[in-house]
């Protein structure tokens with residue numbers, strides 16, 4: 001598959017309502033989650049951001065895998081500040097890192113020391129970032145593996161959620177569990193599903209039968225390894 005085809009498929013994940021977004025002059029927020037680590041959340045978040053940037057959108061990636069973030073490493077640009085600084089009260093505008101690829105990001109950092117990331121702190125941080133977010137067309141949150149109470153303010157505030165899995169039973173069942181948790185937090189949040197690292201496209205599409213039962217799943221996309 002050509003690079004252009006893959007970029008088109010990435011953009012299809014989120015651009016459906018773009019006209020509506022620009023009309024409202026409001027950014028579109030997307031949260032990428034998984035049950036297991038290593039399934040491709042960060043790869044998807046960064047590549048989706050790049051695909052959107054290439055089509056002229058202003059994009060911010062927020063690495064919410066605090067203390068073990070990889071967005072910085074995948075983009076390959078050193079970040080002078082991280083999400084931990086935002087959680088500790090630093091002005092979010094000074095924690096944004098620009099890149100030569102027209103994608104901005106806030107790094108997750110690689111130290112868990114001295115960071116309180118309970119639900120309340122997350123809520124405060126999101127409120128503090130609201131003004132920053134509104135200067136972008138898209139804000140993509142790359143979450144750490146699994147779900148927990150601290151992510152509630154994010155999953156309940158975003159416009160849509162992309163669940164990433166690989167076509168193996170432990171990853172599929174853990175993502176299913178994570179999406180059920182999301183459904184419990186907000187039964188109306190639109191969900192999209194990515195089956196990454198599938199051996200063939202057909203195999204990727206065959207896996208997620210269970211997910212069809214979740215009423216808000218609107219799109220299933222497979223990426224081949």
Ligand SMILES: Nc1ncnc2c1ncn2[C@@H]1O[C@H](COP(=O)(O)OP(=O)(O)O)[C@@H](O)[C@H]1O
Nearest residue numbers: 037038039040041042043044196197223224225
């Ligand atoms: N479609 C793919 N094909 C090949 N390698 C992939 C693919 N998606 C992800 N990877 C690789 O798998 C590893 C884990 O991906 P990553 O995006 O860091 O996962 P996560 O953020 O879910 O922990 C990385 O080495 C990444 O380069």
Ligand SMILES: [Mg+2]
Nearest residue numbers: 041042065070
């Ligand atoms: Mg990651």
